[in-house]
Amino acid sequence: MELDTLITGAQVIDGTGSPRRAADVGIRGGRIATITAPGGLAGATARTTVTATGRILAPGFIDIHTHSDVTLLDNPGGESKVHQGVTTEVTGNCSYSPFPIGAPGPEPMRGLLRSALDTSLPWTWTDLDGWAEVHHQVGISINLAPLVGHSAVRFAAGLADDRRPTDAELAHMQRLIAGSIEQGAFGMSTGLTLPPSSYGQTDELVALASAMTPYPGAFYASHARVWGGNHVGAVEEAAEIGRRAGVPVEYSHIAIIDTRAHGHPEQLTDVIDRALAGGLDLTADVYPYTAAGTGLNQFLPEWAQEGGPEAMLARLRDPATRARIRADSAKGWFRGLPWDFDSLVLSDLFTDRNRHLLGLSLAAAARDRGEDPLDTFLNLIDEEDNGAGIVAHNRTDPDMRAFLAHPAIMVGSDGNAISPDGPHGLPLRPHPRFYGTYPRILGRYVRDLPTVTLEQAVHKMSGMPAARMGMTERGVVAEGLIADLVVFDPATVADQATFTEPHQLPVGIGDVFVNGVAVVANGVHTGARPGTVLRRGMA
Ligand SMILES: [Zn+2]
Numbered sequence: 146m147e148l149d150t151l152i153t154g155a156q157v158i159d160g161t162g163s164p165r166r167a168a169d170v171g172i173r174g175g176r177i178a179t180i181t182a183p184g185g186l187a188g189a190t191a192r193t194t195v196t197a198t199g200r201i202l203a204p205g206f207i208d209i210h211t212h213s214d215v216t217l218l219d220n221p222g223g224e225s226k227v228h229q230g231v232t233t234e235v236t237g238n239c240s241y242s243p244f245p246i247g248a249p250g251p252e253p254m255r256g257l258l259r260s261a262l263d264t265s266l267p268w269t270w271t272d273l274d275g276w277a278e279v280h281h282q283v284g285i286s287i288n289l290a291p292l293v294g295h296s297a298v299r300f301a302a303g304l305a306d307d308r309r310p311t312d313a314e315l316a317h318m319q320r321l322i323a324g325s326i327e328q329g330a331f332g333m334s335t336g337l338t339l340p341p342s343s344y345g346q347t348d349e350l351v352a353l354a355s356a357m358t359p360y361p362g363a364f365y366a367s368h369a370r371v372w373g374g375n376h377v378g379a380v381e382e383a384a385e386i387g388r389r390a391g392v393p394v395e396y397s398h399i400a401i402i403d404t405r406a407h408g409h410p411e412q413l414t415d416v417i418d419r420a421l422a423g424g425l426d427l428t429a430d431v432y433p434y435t436a437a438g439t440g441l442n443q444f445l446p447e448w449a450q451e452g453g454p455e456a457m458l459a460r461l462r463d464p465a466t467r468a469r470i471r472a473d474s475a476k477g478w479f480r481g482l483p484w485d486f487d488s489l490v491l492s493d494l495f496t497d498r499n500r501h502l503l504g505l506s507l508a509a510a511a512r513d514r515g516e517d518p519l520d521t522f523l524n525l526i527d528e529e530d531n532g533a534g535i536v537a538h539n540r541t542d543p544d545m546r547a548f549l550a551h552p553a554i555m556v557g558s559d560g561n562a563i564s565p566d567g568p569h570g571l572p573l574r575p576h577p578r579f580y581g582t583y584p585r586i587l588g589r590y591v592r593d594l595p596t597v598t599l600e601q602a603v604h605k606m607s608g609m610p611a612a613r614m615g616m617t618e619r620g621v622v623a624e625g626l627i628a629d630l631v632v633f634d635p636a637t638v639a640d641q642a643t644f645t646e647p648h649q650l651p652v653g654i655g656d657v658f659v660n661g662v663a664v665v666a667n668g669v670h671t672g673a674r675p676g677t678v679l680r681r682g683m684a
Pocket residue numbers: 238239336368397398
């Protein structure tokens with residue numbers, strides 16, 4: 146037998162949750178051509194042989210929650226992710242997708258989350274097909290699997306403000322969602338603390354999710370309405386939307402950020418368990434850290450963000466409106482959560498004037514500037530043209546581990562595919578989840594602080610997200626499937642990225658294959674760009 150690549154001596158964990166078994170695996174033509182008992186391919190010839198004795202061979206990880214919508218255009222190698230063994234990035238989360246683009250053009254979306262959605266390339270596309278084409282022209286090392294986002298759809302329909310859509314606007318948005326699904330989006334996402342998505346009431350969301358009902362498997366992914374005091378209601382609303390629209394639900398980055406509810410993960414998992422018992426197809430995802438990461442503008446009152454980023458900046462720059470914003474912000478954030486300025490650490494600042502503040506808390510930055518922290522918060526959004534980003538230390542490890550252990554909860558990083566030396570690299574201080582999520586699960590939460598078994602962990606990173614995405618060709622190691630694969634050492638695999646030094650590649654992950662092509666070999670990026678944009682029903 147002639148093979149492209151032969152992997153010998155591995156313990157195969159196939160992604161279904163089944164126990165590992167010793168096997169040799171042959172790759173040919175981008176697919177897993179054969180799986181045999183050890184030694185069964187002794188007579189085969191292969192251009193490359195990987196000796197994986199003592200190591201695990203698993204499906205490449207499918208990161209169900211990322212914001213790599215355009216980062217690969219500047220960083221096509223996607224080093225932060227491929228070195229973790231991630232072979233597919235699910236994009237378009239939290240209502241942020243780079244399509245559809247309507248009459249207002251791309252600027253509102255680009256300006257909304259500048260740390261992720263700004264690019265050196267112009268946004269020349271208007272729909273999923275055009276966005277995919279640009280990625281294919283650039284050439285990428287990792288696969289992308291897009292969702293369509295509610296904020297993008299609202300901007301495209303001219304609904305940047307806090308009001309209900311007219312019947313005509315609602316029908317327009319439904320067509321935009323159905324059109325994106327037709328082009329291959331796997332589902333739609335919301336960001337219900339993020340304007341303009343947050344301006345959508347439950348009925349609007351049910352109507353929009355219903356546009357997906359004709360498309361089997363197309364699902365509703367929700368960054369939910371986790372305002373202060375609403376951590377349970379947030380999960381209930383996501384389940385309600387799935388039930389009423391008749392679509393599956395993915396509850397994004399489950400966590401408890403309200404300190405008053407820390408220690409009660411069961412309040413959320415009880416809602417999930419009841420929804421499952423009622424027959425709803427609901428899953429969730431979690432990342433293995435006790436901090437969030439987001440744009441600083443997310444902490445502003447919602448009314449101040451109406452109309453998109455330019456209107457928001459204009460309000461901040463108008464003294465009278467600014468005084469109102471300050472007075473409202475002084476009452477707390479997310480509708481009443483108390484400020485803890487020591488817990489909010491600056492991750493993204495792009496101006497020369499402010500870069501020295503990267504890595505400082507808002508409290509420390511305020512001391513540096515001789516200001517009240519509330520003014521530093523507002524000034525940095527203004528001075529950085531809404532590019533200021535933050536890491537928010539606001540959750541607990543026991544809560545996170547309870548979510549990770551739940552059978553309906555998989556892994557998703559909420560991190561992006563970037564390069565240490567690219568425009569998202571130093572001196573920016575992104576959340577370490579960009580570089581460490583998957584090895585951190587395999588090292589810390591399988592080996593060092595056992596929370597899930599290795600087989601469960603691999604399932605939550607591959608077979609389980611593949612099932613949610615309706616992918617039948619990936620996420621499992623089986624003959625005939627596409628060869629997205631990772632080889633790692635279970636004894637040494639570990640994350641290295643920290644909050645103070647996030648741009649650190651993990652250790653223990655030696656070989657990664659995307660569509661049968663090695664993108665990491667012996668721990669080194671090969672420079673290959675075999676990635677492609679995947680489409681619903683064809684992945
Ligand atoms: Zn989110």
